[in-house]
Amino acid sequence: MPTPIDQLAHAFAKLPGIGQKTALRLAFYVIRSEAAYAHELAQALLRVKEAMQLCSICLAPSPQSPCALCLDPRRDHERICVVEEPADVGAIERSGAYRGLYHILHGVLSPLDGIAPEDLRLGELLTRLRAGPVAEVILAMNPTVEGDATATYVAQLLRPFNCRLTRIASGIPLGAEVEYIDPQTLAVALNDRRAIA
Numbered sequence: 001m002p003t004p005i006d007q008l009a010h011a012f013a014k015l016p017g018i019g020q021k022t023a024l025r026l027a028f029y030v031i032r033s034e035a036a037y038a039h040e041l042a043q044a045l046l047r048v049k050e051a052m053q054l055c056s057i058c059l060a061p062s063p064q065s066p067c068a069l070c071l072d073p074r075r076d077h078e079r080i081c082v083v084e085e086p087a088d089v090g091a092i093e094r095s096g097a098y099r100g101l102y103h104i105l106h107g108v109l110s111p112l113d114g115i116a117p118e119d120l121r122l123g124e125l126l127t128r129l130r131a132g133p134v135a136e137v138i139l140a141m142n143p144t145v146e147g148d149a150t151a152t153y154v155a156q157l158l159r160p161f162n163c164r165l166t167r168i169a170s171g172i173p174l175g176a177e178v179e180y181i182d183p184q185t186l187a188v189a190l191n192d193r194r195a196i197a
Contacts, residue, residue, distance in 0.1 A: 076100040078135040087179040097187035108146040
């Protein structure tokens, strides 16, 4: 029977980017902390699960649906930037170079990990394109093998629609993730995006 510390470390290890050593370090940190901190952490975890939902339009985690970005009349509602994960939206917003809407796929194609097109939120993207005028779809996937494969697949899927398809420009290093790119580099990449052939 696993001990409570093993159970806590196992739970932390399920978080992305957290290995076994870091998970155990976090578990010991919680043990050394005041009981009030453990209670605060537990309550914050429960609150975020209860209060947050996916936006019915862009699929971003939000306390309301549709989210504030999708409801903002100052945004360009005819441009959709397709990203891999919710954190990518924050990175692009920090660049200040984009004023359109978003669509979050919640992943990328990865046959080795068993992630196929039906595992991504592509149906919702197609529904958005059928529903209203969309002038441009910007593909802002990470410049990785999986990101490139996903961008190519999405571009093929969207070709029948009467909209401009672009991909964010290079300038982002190969293998980097959009979430961690500095705002200036991201702004240049967005401003210099190019049409997909």
